[in-house]
Amino acid sequence: MNDARQPPAILIMGPTASGKTAVAMALADRLPVELISVDSAQVFRDMDVGTAKPDRATLARYPHHLIDLISPEESYSAARFRADALATMAAISAAGKVPVLVGGTMMYFRALLHGLADLPQADxxxxxxxxxxxxxxxxxxxxxxxxxxxxxxxxxxxxxxxxxxxxxxxxxxxxxxxxxxxxxESERQRPPYDFLSIGLLPSDRAVLHERIARRFDEMLAAGLDEEVRMLRRKYTLNLNLPSMRCVGYRQTWEAQDGTLPPSELRDRGIFATRQLAKRQITWLTNSFTAEHYDCLDPRLSERIAARTGEFLAA
CATH class of the missing domain: 1.10.20.140 (Histone, subunit A)
Structure with missing residues (x-):
């Protein structure tokens, strides 16, 4: 790695169910990296099933920074993410490793790369x-x-x-x-890193939709309903909180309260997740400069690991 350039950092961006975590873990197996989550739902403690948070065994092997940070009663802003991410990246770089930021919250990626304007406080x-x-x-x-x-x-x-x-x-x-x-008008500068930005996009959205449906079914089988009931018992929550606006949680809450027929929970949850993926793809294609890879490619992790190795060796 050329010592004269800025420290490297890798961005792995993509819609839900595009295989981002698998790619990040493949990089961790091959290269001296540490993983930073870029996910506005995984910051909440006790929200595991519906956020597709890696399980304990996976996190023990592949630690992720910036997950399980706050209570579901709290809010986590893009500004706070930027500050937390930059501090974590600096520590990783100082330890001689490469930060890999992986997730689907495009607003967080934008805040990291372009800063935040001086917006008025909430009223x-x-x-x-x-x-x-x-x-x-x-x-x-x-x-x-x-x-x-x-x-x-x-x-x-x-x-x-x-x-x-x-x-x-x-x-x-x-x-x-x-x-x-x-x-x-934001005057904040791009962070002092040499970024390799990787975008995961589906060559066939129908296949991504199948993945989304399969994963939502897995969440239901893994106890999403029970998780939401636990959260409602443990915390003081309402549907206006960012945590309960997360896809899957809102629909499950409404099914529990009877405002959504329980028989419609699966279809509504899958539809909402597809809409989320559509918004993520729009952000990724219109708002970022990235090297795009087909997230349905069976050799996806291998190809990205090879490209990342070349980038770090340059």
């Missing part, structure tokens, strides 16, 4: 007002309002992505300026 009253508007007219109507004032942000958000729609409209109403414009 509980305004958020309640936006929630009331959504309750009356639906989130697609909120999406339309956002599109009228911030078309760039609206274009990358799904019409039912309530959390991000609320935040984007809140920012506009507080600042009088579109969130996309404020983000573009």
């Amino acid at each position: 509980a009253g305004l958020r309640a007002a936006i929630d009331a508007e959504a309750a009356a007219a639906g989130w697609p109507a909120i999406h339309a309002k956002l599109a009228a004032v911030d078309p760039a942000t609206a274009a990358r958000l799904h019409p039912t992505d309530s959390q991000r729609l609320q935040r984007a409209l809140e920012i506009y109403r507080l600042s009088g300026r579109p969130m996309s414009e404020l983000l573009a």
